[in-house]
Amino acid sequence: MTESTRLKRRAKGQRPFFFDDPNVDRIVAMVMGLAGEVAVMRDRMDTMERLLEKTGGLKRKDIDSYKPTAKVAAERAAWREAFLGEVLRIVEAELEGLSDDSDPSYDEAIKMVQTEKD
Protein backbone atom coordinates (compact mmCIF):
# COMPACT_ATOMS: atom_id res chain seq x y z
CA MET A 1 0.00 0.00 0.00
CA THR A 2 1.34 3.44 -0.87
CA GLU A 3 1.88 5.72 2.10
CA SER A 4 0.29 8.73 0.43
CA THR A 5 -1.66 9.50 -2.70
CA ARG A 6 -2.20 12.35 -5.10
CA LEU A 7 -5.79 13.49 -5.52
CA LYS A 8 -7.02 15.25 -8.64
CA ARG A 9 -6.26 18.97 -8.52
CA ARG A 10 -8.81 20.04 -11.04
CA ALA A 11 -12.58 19.86 -10.73
CA LYS A 12 -14.20 18.46 -13.88
CA GLY A 13 -16.14 21.20 -15.68
CA GLN A 14 -15.12 24.30 -17.66
CA ARG A 15 -13.59 26.93 -15.40
CA PRO A 16 -15.18 30.35 -15.76
CA PHE A 17 -12.82 33.27 -16.37
CA PHE A 18 -14.19 36.66 -15.48
CA PHE A 19 -11.80 39.11 -17.08
CA ASP A 20 -11.44 39.77 -20.81
CA ASP A 21 -7.95 38.34 -20.58
CA PRO A 22 -8.02 35.07 -18.61
CA ASN A 23 -4.45 35.72 -17.58
CA VAL A 24 -5.80 38.35 -15.18
CA ASP A 25 -7.80 35.62 -13.43
CA ARG A 26 -4.67 33.49 -13.31
CA ILE A 27 -2.70 36.31 -11.74
CA VAL A 28 -5.45 36.80 -9.15
CA ALA A 29 -5.22 33.10 -8.28
CA MET A 30 -1.44 33.33 -7.99
CA VAL A 31 -1.52 36.44 -5.83
CA MET A 32 -3.99 34.80 -3.46
CA GLY A 33 -1.90 31.63 -3.38
CA LEU A 34 1.08 33.78 -2.48
CA ALA A 35 -0.91 35.69 0.13
CA GLY A 36 -1.89 32.36 1.65
CA GLU A 37 1.69 31.23 1.94
CA VAL A 38 2.74 34.54 3.52
CA ALA A 39 -0.07 34.06 6.05
CA VAL A 40 1.13 30.52 6.77
CA MET A 41 4.62 31.92 7.38
CA ARG A 42 3.24 34.63 9.63
CA ASP A 43 1.42 32.03 11.74
CA ARG A 44 4.60 29.99 11.96
CA MET A 45 6.66 32.98 13.08
CA ASP A 46 3.97 33.85 15.56
CA THR A 47 4.11 30.32 16.98
CA MET A 48 7.91 30.59 17.23
CA GLU A 49 7.82 33.97 18.92
CA ARG A 50 5.29 32.81 21.46
CA LEU A 51 7.18 29.62 22.23
CA LEU A 52 10.47 31.50 22.51
CA GLU A 53 8.91 34.00 24.82
CA LYS A 54 7.73 31.19 27.06
CA THR A 55 10.84 29.01 26.99
CA GLY A 56 13.59 31.64 27.06
CA GLY A 57 16.04 33.17 24.69
CA LEU A 58 17.56 32.85 21.34
CA LYS A 59 20.47 35.07 20.31
CA ARG A 60 20.42 36.89 16.99
CA LYS A 61 24.01 35.83 16.25
CA ASP A 62 22.91 32.21 16.58
CA ILE A 63 20.60 32.84 13.65
CA ASP A 64 23.27 34.73 11.67
CA SER A 65 25.84 31.99 12.12
CA TYR A 66 23.50 29.09 11.53
CA LYS A 67 24.75 26.74 8.78
CA PRO A 68 22.14 24.33 7.48
CA THR A 69 23.28 20.72 7.15
CA ALA A 70 22.68 18.85 3.92
CA LYS A 71 19.57 17.33 5.44
CA VAL A 72 18.20 20.73 6.45
CA ALA A 73 19.05 22.14 3.02
CA ALA A 74 17.14 19.29 1.38
CA GLU A 75 14.17 19.88 3.67
CA ARG A 76 14.15 23.54 2.74
CA ALA A 77 14.36 22.78 -0.96
CA ALA A 78 11.40 20.45 -0.59
CA TRP A 79 9.51 23.18 1.27
CA ARG A 80 10.20 25.69 -1.51
CA GLU A 81 8.93 23.27 -4.10
CA ALA A 82 5.70 22.81 -2.15
CA PHE A 83 5.52 26.60 -1.69
CA LEU A 84 5.71 27.18 -5.42
CA GLY A 85 3.10 24.49 -5.91
CA GLU A 86 0.74 26.57 -3.78
CA VAL A 87 1.48 29.85 -5.55
CA LEU A 88 1.26 28.36 -9.03
CA ARG A 89 -1.62 26.03 -8.20
CA ILE A 90 -3.85 27.30 -11.01
CA VAL A 91 -1.25 26.65 -13.69
CA GLU A 92 -0.84 23.07 -12.53
CA ALA A 93 -4.59 22.50 -12.26
CA GLU A 94 -5.25 23.77 -15.77
CA LEU A 95 -2.54 21.55 -17.20
CA GLU A 96 -4.52 18.57 -15.92
CA GLY A 97 -7.35 19.78 -18.14
CA LEU A 98 -5.28 19.42 -21.31
CA SER A 99 -5.35 15.64 -21.01
CA ASP A 100 -8.93 15.54 -19.71
CA ASP A 101 -11.11 15.98 -22.80
CA SER A 102 -14.24 14.39 -21.35
CA ASP A 103 -15.81 17.64 -20.12
CA PRO A 104 -19.04 18.57 -21.83
CA SER A 105 -19.42 22.28 -22.43
CA TYR A 106 -20.93 23.84 -19.33
CA ASP A 107 -24.14 24.78 -21.12
CA GLU A 108 -24.48 21.16 -22.24
CA ALA A 109 -24.18 20.04 -18.61
CA ILE A 110 -27.00 22.41 -17.58
CA LYS A 111 -29.17 21.18 -20.43
CA MET A 112 -28.40 17.55 -19.63
CA VAL A 113 -29.45 17.73 -15.97
CA GLN A 114 -32.62 19.59 -16.89
CA THR A 115 -33.75 17.30 -19.67
CA GLU A 116 -32.11 13.92 -18.96
CA LYS A 117 -34.26 11.02 -20.20
CA ASP A 118 -33.96 7.27 -19.54
Add this chain to the structure above:
Amino acid sequence: MQTTAEGQFEHKILPKTSHDEFARQEFVRSYKEFLVKHVHHGNRVVYDQKVQPEFIRQHQRAPKDRFEVRDLMSTEPHYRMFSALLRTSQEMMWSSAQKPVEREFSKMLRRGVAKSSGKTGGTLRLNPALEIPKYLTAVDIHCQPGGYHTETAEGDCSAGAVYDRAVHIYAMGQLGPYNDDMGASLAEWLNVRHPDLEPKRILDLGCSVGHSTVPYARAFPDAEIHAVDVAAPMLRYAHARAEALGAKIHFSQQNAERLDFDDGSFDLIVSHILLHETSEKAIHNIMRECHRLLRKGGLMVHAETPQYKGMTPFDAFMLDWDAQNNNEPFWSRSHEIDLNRLVEYAAFDSSQGFEEMIPSCYSMSEADRSQVFQGGDFGGGGLWFIFGATK
Protein backbone atom coordinates in the same frame (compact mmCIF):
# COMPACT_ATOMS: atom_id res chain seq x y z
CA MET B 1 -17.38 38.91 11.52
CA GLN B 2 -17.48 35.12 11.65
CA THR B 3 -14.38 34.99 13.81
CA THR B 4 -16.58 34.18 16.82
CA ALA B 5 -17.58 30.84 15.27
CA GLU B 6 -15.83 27.93 16.95
CA GLY B 7 -13.32 25.69 15.24
CA GLN B 8 -14.25 22.25 13.99
CA PHE B 9 -14.64 19.48 16.55
CA GLU B 10 -11.67 17.13 16.19
CA HIS B 11 -13.34 13.74 16.17
CA LYS B 12 -11.06 10.69 15.78
CA ILE B 13 -11.55 10.35 12.03
CA LEU B 14 -10.86 13.99 11.08
CA PRO B 15 -7.54 14.10 9.17
CA LYS B 16 -4.70 15.46 11.29
CA THR B 17 -3.06 18.63 10.00
CA SER B 18 0.49 19.87 10.38
CA HIS B 19 1.10 23.39 11.67
CA ASP B 20 1.35 24.81 8.16
CA GLU B 21 -1.50 22.76 6.67
CA PHE B 22 -3.77 24.07 9.38
CA ALA B 23 -2.49 27.62 8.86
CA ARG B 24 -3.23 27.26 5.13
CA GLN B 25 -6.82 26.18 5.88
CA GLU B 26 -7.21 29.01 8.35
CA PHE B 27 -6.04 31.40 5.67
CA VAL B 28 -8.73 30.21 3.25
CA ARG B 29 -11.36 30.70 5.93
CA SER B 30 -10.08 34.23 6.62
CA TYR B 31 -9.97 34.88 2.88
CA LYS B 32 -13.62 33.83 2.50
CA GLU B 33 -14.66 35.88 5.53
CA PHE B 34 -12.87 38.84 4.02
CA LEU B 35 -14.82 38.47 0.77
CA VAL B 36 -18.12 38.27 2.69
CA LYS B 37 -17.33 41.25 4.86
CA HIS B 38 -15.40 43.57 2.56
CA VAL B 39 -15.87 42.61 -1.08
CA HIS B 40 -19.28 41.04 -1.63
CA HIS B 41 -21.34 44.11 -0.68
CA GLY B 42 -19.46 46.14 -3.29
CA ASN B 43 -21.53 44.39 -5.95
CA ARG B 44 -24.69 45.87 -4.46
CA VAL B 45 -23.09 49.29 -4.24
CA VAL B 46 -22.07 49.15 -7.90
CA TYR B 47 -25.52 47.94 -8.89
CA ASP B 48 -27.51 50.45 -6.82
CA GLN B 49 -25.36 53.47 -7.53
CA LYS B 50 -24.28 52.91 -11.10
CA VAL B 51 -25.67 49.95 -13.03
CA GLN B 52 -29.36 50.22 -12.19
CA PRO B 53 -29.64 54.06 -12.47
CA GLU B 54 -27.93 53.94 -15.88
CA PHE B 55 -30.28 51.19 -17.03
CA ILE B 56 -33.32 53.15 -15.82
CA ARG B 57 -32.12 56.25 -17.65
CA GLN B 58 -31.87 54.30 -20.88
CA HIS B 59 -34.97 52.11 -20.59
CA GLN B 60 -37.30 53.98 -18.19
CA ARG B 61 -37.60 50.83 -16.10
CA ALA B 62 -35.50 48.74 -13.74
CA PRO B 63 -33.92 45.45 -14.91
CA LYS B 64 -36.75 42.92 -14.86
CA ASP B 65 -35.01 39.68 -13.91
CA ARG B 66 -31.71 38.12 -12.83
CA PHE B 67 -30.71 37.52 -16.47
CA GLU B 68 -30.81 41.23 -17.26
CA VAL B 69 -28.88 41.93 -14.06
CA ARG B 70 -26.31 39.33 -15.05
CA ASP B 71 -25.79 40.86 -18.49
CA LEU B 72 -25.20 44.24 -16.88
CA MET B 73 -23.01 43.09 -14.00
CA SER B 74 -20.80 40.68 -15.91
CA THR B 75 -18.70 43.51 -17.34
CA GLU B 76 -18.39 45.45 -14.08
CA PRO B 77 -14.78 45.42 -12.86
CA HIS B 78 -15.74 44.93 -9.22
CA TYR B 79 -17.99 41.98 -10.00
CA ARG B 80 -15.28 40.42 -12.13
CA MET B 81 -12.67 40.74 -9.41
CA PHE B 82 -15.12 39.49 -6.75
CA SER B 83 -15.91 36.48 -8.93
CA ALA B 84 -12.27 35.73 -9.71
CA LEU B 85 -11.48 35.91 -5.99
CA LEU B 86 -14.46 33.81 -4.92
CA ARG B 87 -13.74 31.12 -7.49
CA THR B 88 -10.11 31.08 -6.43
CA SER B 89 -11.06 30.79 -2.74
CA GLN B 90 -13.16 27.75 -3.59
CA GLU B 91 -10.26 26.10 -5.41
CA MET B 92 -7.83 26.91 -2.61
CA MET B 93 -10.30 25.55 -0.07
CA TRP B 94 -10.33 22.14 -1.74
CA SER B 95 -6.59 22.20 -2.21
CA SER B 96 -5.98 23.05 1.46
CA ALA B 97 -8.31 20.27 2.59
CA GLN B 98 -6.75 17.75 0.18
CA LYS B 99 -3.13 18.05 1.27
CA PRO B 100 -3.46 16.53 4.77
CA VAL B 101 -5.67 13.77 3.36
CA GLU B 102 -3.09 12.92 0.70
CA ARG B 103 -0.42 12.69 3.38
CA GLU B 104 -2.58 10.64 5.74
CA PHE B 105 -4.04 8.54 2.96
CA SER B 106 -2.87 5.11 4.11
CA LYS B 107 -3.77 5.86 7.71
CA MET B 108 -7.24 6.91 6.57
CA LEU B 109 -7.63 3.62 4.70
CA ARG B 110 -6.67 1.65 7.78
CA ARG B 111 -8.74 3.80 10.14
CA GLY B 112 -11.70 3.93 7.80
CA VAL B 113 -14.10 1.04 7.90
CA ALA B 114 -12.20 -1.75 9.64
CA LYS B 115 -11.56 0.11 12.87
CA SER B 116 -14.92 1.75 13.14
CA SER B 117 -17.52 -1.02 12.95
CA GLY B 118 -19.66 -2.39 15.68
CA LYS B 119 -19.24 0.16 18.44
CA THR B 120 -22.69 1.69 18.40
CA GLY B 121 -24.36 -0.99 16.28
CA GLY B 122 -24.43 1.31 13.24
CA THR B 123 -23.87 -0.40 9.89
CA LEU B 124 -22.46 0.26 6.42
CA ARG B 125 -23.86 -1.42 3.32
CA LEU B 126 -22.08 -0.71 0.03
CA ASN B 127 -23.13 -1.60 -3.49
CA PRO B 128 -20.17 -1.44 -5.89
CA ALA B 129 -22.53 -2.12 -8.82
CA LEU B 130 -24.50 1.08 -8.21
CA GLU B 131 -24.27 3.45 -11.17
CA ILE B 132 -23.28 7.00 -10.23
CA PRO B 133 -25.93 9.26 -11.80
CA LYS B 134 -24.91 11.51 -14.66
CA TYR B 135 -25.81 14.65 -12.74
CA LEU B 136 -22.91 13.87 -10.39
CA THR B 137 -20.40 12.88 -13.05
CA ALA B 138 -21.00 15.54 -15.75
CA VAL B 139 -19.01 18.07 -13.72
CA ASP B 140 -17.44 17.83 -10.25
CA ILE B 141 -20.14 19.42 -8.06
CA HIS B 142 -19.02 22.61 -6.28
CA CYS B 143 -15.55 22.05 -7.71
CA GLN B 144 -14.38 19.26 -5.40
CA PRO B 145 -11.81 17.56 -7.64
CA GLY B 146 -13.09 14.05 -8.32
CA GLY B 147 -16.53 14.87 -6.92
CA TYR B 148 -18.16 12.78 -4.22
CA HIS B 149 -17.60 9.43 -5.85
CA THR B 150 -14.03 9.10 -7.13
CA GLU B 151 -11.98 6.36 -5.47
CA THR B 152 -8.24 5.99 -5.89
CA ALA B 153 -7.87 2.72 -3.95
CA GLU B 154 -10.03 -0.03 -2.54
CA GLY B 155 -11.71 1.14 0.65
CA ASP B 156 -10.91 4.79 -0.17
CA CYS B 157 -12.66 7.41 1.96
CA SER B 158 -10.49 10.38 0.97
CA ALA B 159 -13.32 12.27 -0.79
CA GLY B 160 -15.28 12.12 2.49
CA ALA B 161 -12.28 13.24 4.54
CA VAL B 162 -11.65 16.18 2.22
CA TYR B 163 -15.35 17.10 2.27
CA ASP B 164 -15.64 17.02 6.08
CA ARG B 165 -12.89 19.58 6.54
CA ALA B 166 -13.79 21.64 3.46
CA VAL B 167 -17.41 22.11 4.58
CA HIS B 168 -16.22 23.70 7.79
CA ILE B 169 -13.98 26.09 5.88
CA TYR B 170 -16.67 26.71 3.25
CA ALA B 171 -19.28 27.66 5.85
CA MET B 172 -16.63 29.58 7.83
CA GLY B 173 -17.75 27.67 10.91
CA GLN B 174 -21.34 28.90 10.53
CA LEU B 175 -22.64 25.32 10.66
CA GLY B 176 -21.14 24.81 14.12
CA PRO B 177 -18.24 22.61 15.31
CA TYR B 178 -19.92 19.47 13.90
CA ASN B 179 -21.03 21.04 10.58
CA ASP B 180 -24.47 19.87 11.65
CA ASP B 181 -26.58 23.02 11.86
CA MET B 182 -29.00 22.09 9.08
CA GLY B 183 -29.89 18.72 10.61
CA ALA B 184 -29.87 20.08 14.16
CA SER B 185 -32.10 23.04 13.25
CA LEU B 186 -34.56 20.79 11.43
CA ALA B 187 -34.65 18.28 14.31
CA GLU B 188 -35.35 21.15 16.70
CA TRP B 189 -38.12 22.44 14.41
CA LEU B 190 -39.66 18.94 14.34
CA ASN B 191 -39.67 18.79 18.14
CA VAL B 192 -41.45 22.13 18.36
CA ARG B 193 -43.83 21.85 15.39
CA HIS B 194 -44.50 18.12 15.26
CA PRO B 195 -44.16 16.96 18.88
CA ASP B 196 -46.54 14.06 18.21
CA LEU B 197 -44.62 12.65 15.25
CA GLU B 198 -42.37 10.48 17.48
CA PRO B 199 -40.62 8.92 14.49
CA LYS B 200 -39.61 5.27 14.83
CA ARG B 201 -37.80 5.11 11.48
CA ILE B 202 -36.03 8.07 9.91
CA LEU B 203 -34.37 8.28 6.50
CA ASP B 204 -31.82 10.91 5.43
CA LEU B 205 -31.34 11.20 1.65
CA GLY B 206 -28.02 12.19 0.06
CA CYS B 207 -26.29 12.18 3.44
CA SER B 208 -22.64 12.57 2.21
CA VAL B 209 -20.50 12.29 5.39
CA GLY B 210 -23.54 12.41 7.67
CA HIS B 211 -23.09 15.97 8.98
CA SER B 212 -26.86 16.48 9.08
CA THR B 213 -27.72 12.85 9.92
CA VAL B 214 -26.06 12.65 13.34
CA PRO B 215 -28.34 15.29 14.98
CA TYR B 216 -31.38 13.04 14.36
CA ALA B 217 -29.70 10.25 16.31
CA ARG B 218 -29.30 12.74 19.15
CA ALA B 219 -32.82 14.22 18.90
CA PHE B 220 -34.60 10.88 18.48
CA PRO B 221 -32.54 8.36 20.47
CA ASP B 222 -35.21 5.64 20.17
CA ALA B 223 -35.56 5.90 16.40
CA GLU B 224 -33.87 3.66 13.82
CA ILE B 225 -31.92 5.96 11.54
CA HIS B 226 -31.05 5.21 7.92
CA ALA B 227 -28.99 7.37 5.60
CA VAL B 228 -28.24 6.86 1.91
CA ASP B 229 -25.83 8.32 -0.61
CA VAL B 230 -24.53 7.20 -4.01
CA ALA B 231 -20.85 7.75 -3.16
CA ALA B 232 -18.94 4.99 -1.39
CA PRO B 233 -16.03 7.22 -0.22
CA MET B 234 -18.54 9.51 1.52
CA LEU B 235 -20.34 6.60 3.18
CA ARG B 236 -17.19 4.87 4.44
CA TYR B 237 -16.14 8.12 6.05
CA ALA B 238 -19.68 8.85 7.28
CA HIS B 239 -19.86 5.46 8.98
CA ALA B 240 -16.48 5.86 10.65
CA ARG B 241 -17.32 9.42 11.72
CA ALA B 242 -20.74 8.48 13.13
CA GLU B 243 -19.15 5.65 15.11
CA ALA B 244 -16.49 8.05 16.39
CA LEU B 245 -19.26 10.40 17.51
CA GLY B 246 -21.24 7.55 19.11
CA ALA B 247 -24.24 7.90 16.79
CA LYS B 248 -25.96 4.70 15.65
CA ILE B 249 -26.80 5.12 11.98
CA HIS B 250 -27.36 2.61 9.18
CA PHE B 251 -25.66 3.87 6.03
CA SER B 252 -26.26 2.34 2.64
CA GLN B 253 -25.07 3.09 -0.88
CA GLN B 254 -28.22 3.78 -2.85
CA ASN B 255 -29.65 6.28 -5.28
CA ALA B 256 -32.46 8.25 -3.58
CA GLU B 257 -34.46 7.91 -6.82
CA ARG B 258 -34.82 4.12 -6.35
CA LEU B 259 -34.40 2.77 -2.84
CA ASP B 260 -34.64 -0.80 -1.62
CA PHE B 261 -36.71 -0.05 1.51
CA ASP B 262 -40.31 -1.30 1.86
CA ASP B 263 -43.40 0.80 1.07
CA GLY B 264 -44.64 2.83 4.04
CA SER B 265 -41.60 1.91 6.14
CA PHE B 266 -40.59 5.41 7.34
CA ASP B 267 -42.21 8.00 9.60
CA LEU B 268 -39.86 10.80 8.60
CA ILE B 269 -37.76 11.40 5.47
CA VAL B 270 -35.37 14.35 5.32
CA SER B 271 -32.72 15.75 2.98
CA HIS B 272 -30.30 18.63 3.35
CA ILE B 273 -29.01 20.57 0.32
CA LEU B 274 -29.44 17.44 -1.79
CA LEU B 275 -32.05 18.39 -4.37
CA HIS B 276 -30.15 21.23 -6.07
CA GLU B 277 -27.40 18.73 -6.92
CA THR B 278 -29.70 16.39 -8.83
CA SER B 279 -31.68 16.90 -12.05
CA GLU B 280 -35.18 17.65 -13.29
CA LYS B 281 -35.87 13.96 -13.70
CA ALA B 282 -34.21 12.92 -10.43
CA ILE B 283 -35.98 15.48 -8.27
CA HIS B 284 -39.34 14.09 -9.45
CA ASN B 285 -38.20 10.51 -8.87
CA ILE B 286 -37.02 11.41 -5.36
CA MET B 287 -40.39 12.98 -4.48
CA ARG B 288 -42.24 9.89 -5.70
CA GLU B 289 -39.88 7.68 -3.72
CA CYS B 290 -40.54 9.74 -0.58
CA HIS B 291 -44.27 9.24 -1.06
CA ARG B 292 -43.85 5.49 -1.52
CA LEU B 293 -41.62 5.09 1.56
CA LEU B 294 -43.66 7.18 4.01
CA ARG B 295 -46.40 5.66 6.12
CA LYS B 296 -49.76 7.44 6.11
CA GLY B 297 -49.30 10.53 8.29
CA GLY B 298 -45.52 10.42 7.78
CA LEU B 299 -43.59 13.59 6.98
CA MET B 300 -40.97 14.55 4.39
CA VAL B 301 -38.88 17.68 4.84
CA HIS B 302 -36.19 18.98 2.50
CA ALA B 303 -33.79 21.77 3.52
CA GLU B 304 -32.37 23.98 0.78
CA THR B 305 -31.25 27.54 0.20
CA PRO B 306 -34.28 29.79 -0.43
CA GLN B 307 -36.18 29.89 -3.71
CA TYR B 308 -35.66 32.94 -5.95
CA LYS B 309 -39.41 33.60 -5.90
CA GLY B 310 -40.03 36.94 -4.14
CA MET B 311 -36.37 38.02 -4.29
CA THR B 312 -35.29 41.17 -6.10
CA PRO B 313 -33.62 40.46 -9.46
CA PHE B 314 -30.30 41.56 -7.96
CA ASP B 315 -30.56 39.22 -4.93
CA ALA B 316 -31.56 36.30 -7.14
CA PHE B 317 -28.62 37.08 -9.43
CA MET B 318 -26.17 37.04 -6.51
CA LEU B 319 -27.57 33.83 -5.03
CA ASP B 320 -27.33 32.31 -8.51
CA TRP B 321 -23.55 32.86 -8.62
CA ASP B 322 -22.81 29.22 -7.83
CA ALA B 323 -24.90 27.95 -10.72
CA GLN B 324 -22.63 29.50 -13.34
CA ASN B 325 -19.37 29.67 -11.45
CA ASN B 326 -19.14 26.87 -8.92
CA ASN B 327 -20.14 23.76 -10.86
CA GLU B 328 -23.77 23.63 -9.72
CA PRO B 329 -25.57 23.04 -13.03
CA PHE B 330 -29.01 22.30 -11.50
CA TRP B 331 -28.85 25.15 -8.96
CA SER B 332 -30.74 27.75 -11.05
CA ARG B 333 -33.57 25.48 -12.09
CA SER B 334 -33.97 23.93 -8.62
CA HIS B 335 -34.39 27.41 -7.11
CA GLU B 336 -37.20 28.25 -9.53
CA ILE B 337 -39.10 24.98 -9.63
CA ASP B 338 -42.78 25.11 -8.57
CA LEU B 339 -42.60 23.23 -5.27
CA ASN B 340 -46.38 22.85 -4.99
CA ARG B 341 -46.55 21.10 -8.33
CA LEU B 342 -43.51 19.02 -7.48
CA VAL B 343 -45.16 17.76 -4.29
CA GLU B 344 -48.48 17.16 -6.10
CA TYR B 345 -46.71 15.27 -8.86
CA ALA B 346 -45.53 12.76 -6.26
CA ALA B 347 -49.17 12.16 -5.21
CA PHE B 348 -48.92 14.15 -1.99
CA ASP B 349 -52.00 16.20 -1.21
CA SER B 350 -50.68 19.72 -1.83
CA SER B 351 -52.89 21.06 0.97
CA GLN B 352 -50.56 19.06 3.21
CA GLY B 353 -47.51 20.77 1.72
CA PHE B 354 -45.55 23.57 3.36
CA GLU B 355 -42.68 26.00 2.76
CA GLU B 356 -41.00 27.82 5.62
CA MET B 357 -37.89 29.64 6.74
CA ILE B 358 -36.69 28.13 10.02
CA PRO B 359 -34.13 29.61 12.41
CA SER B 360 -30.64 28.20 12.68
CA CYS B 361 -30.14 26.57 16.07
CA TYR B 362 -26.41 27.25 16.09
CA SER B 363 -26.18 30.18 18.43
CA MET B 364 -23.89 32.62 16.77
CA SER B 365 -24.34 36.24 17.59
CA GLU B 366 -26.59 37.86 14.99
CA ALA B 367 -24.10 40.64 14.65
CA ASP B 368 -21.56 38.06 13.49
CA ARG B 369 -23.72 36.85 10.63
CA SER B 370 -23.99 38.59 7.31
CA GLN B 371 -27.83 38.21 7.50
CA VAL B 372 -28.14 37.72 3.77
CA PHE B 373 -28.15 34.82 1.33
CA GLN B 374 -25.31 35.24 -1.09
CA GLY B 375 -22.92 33.15 -3.14
CA GLY B 376 -19.93 32.04 -1.10
CA ASP B 377 -21.55 32.78 2.29
CA PHE B 378 -23.26 29.51 3.16
CA GLY B 379 -25.21 29.74 6.42
CA GLY B 380 -24.75 33.49 6.66
CA GLY B 381 -28.50 34.07 6.65
CA GLY B 382 -29.05 32.36 10.00
CA LEU B 383 -32.19 30.80 8.50
CA TRP B 384 -32.83 27.65 6.52
CA PHE B 385 -35.47 27.19 3.84
CA ILE B 386 -37.49 24.01 4.19
CA PHE B 387 -40.33 22.53 2.21
CA GLY B 388 -42.16 19.25 2.36
CA ALA B 389 -45.48 17.52 2.90
CA THR B 390 -47.34 15.12 5.14
CA LYS B 391 -48.59 11.94 3.52
